[in-house]
Amino acid sequence: MSKLAIIGGTGLIKLPNLNIIDTREVDTKWGKPSAAISVGEWNGKEVLFLPRHGNPHTILPHKVNYRANLQSFYDQGITEIVAINAVGGISSDMTPCRIVIPDQLIDYTHGRIDTFYEDNLKEVVHIDFTAPYSETTRNKLINAANQSGISIADKGTYGVTQGPRLETVAEINRLEKDGCDIVGMTSMPEASLARELHIDYACCSLVVNWAAGKTDEIITMEIIEANLKQGMDNILSLLGVLLTNEL
Numbered sequence: 001m002s003k004l005a006i007i008g009g010t011g012l013i014k015l016p017n018l019n020i021i022d023t024r025e026v027d028t029k030w031g032k033p034s035a036a037i038s039v040g041e042w043n044g045k046e047v048l049f050l051p052r053h054g055n056p057h058t059i060l061p062h063k064v065n066y067r068a069n070l071q072s073f074y075d076q077g078i079t080e081i082v083a084i085n086a087v088g089g090i091s092s093d094m095t096p097c098r099i100v101i102p103d104q105l106i107d108y109t110h111g112r113i114d115t116f117y118e119d120n121l122k123e124v125v126h127i128d129f130t131a132p133y134s135e136t137t138r139n140k141l142i143n144a145a146n147q148s149g150i151s152i153a154d155k156g157t158y159g160v161t162q163g164p165r166l167e168t169v170a171e172i173n174r175l176e177k178d179g180c181d182i183v184g185m186t187s188m189p190e191a192s193l194a195r196e197l198h199i200d201y202a203c204c205s206l207v208v209n210w211a212a213g214k215t216d217e218i219i220t221m222e223i224i225e226a227n228l229k230q231g232m233d234n235i236l237s238l239l240g241v242l243l244t245n246e247l
């Protein structure tokens, strides 16, 4: 049986349904994770939870110590991670408040430390990353959504940008030509670091705005927050079913 952790993104600093049993301030060989790890029980299943951007939310996407976050889960014996992220919608069916379980990604980030295998190597390590997200975990999320009657996109390509600023229209047009359906700032290097540690990892992404140029609207924090508020209930319902299925 998997040992599951959830990484909360923008709008998910705490899991409201998690009955917290322990809070662990941990340290790793790469430094401290974004916050203390909450260990709790939800629908009878033990879950570990970490807010990616800290608590309170103060750590920008390019400043997250992704290695410490992933290592801290590995050190606690975690075998599977569901990562929540807020994203912008590029393809016409990626409408605000839709949940997407991406199956591919393109990494446009730069300057982020993206491997555990850098120094003091005995040999060079190249992980397979053909399918960047775990099919096992993706299928669990898709099944949970179907059971809950929540309409999701069960695949899509996640373009990972550097941020913290949002994109220009030309950048989004380029991402669209490249085949990206959604755009966000956090799935890399999280996904590849998880793969390096052999942890099953998948994203449950919530569309919180149309990407730049997809509407005439300027993207404001008010729009993002309103969609986060509206969409997060579905994310929580889906996770609740996922956990019940794990028993």
Ligand code: HPA
Residues within 6 Å of the ligand: 086, 087, 088, 089, 161, 166, 167, 183, 184, 185, 208, 209, 210, 211, 212
């Ligand atoms: N672009 C990049 N990251 C995002 C967006 C966006 O439009 N919305 C939420 N995260």
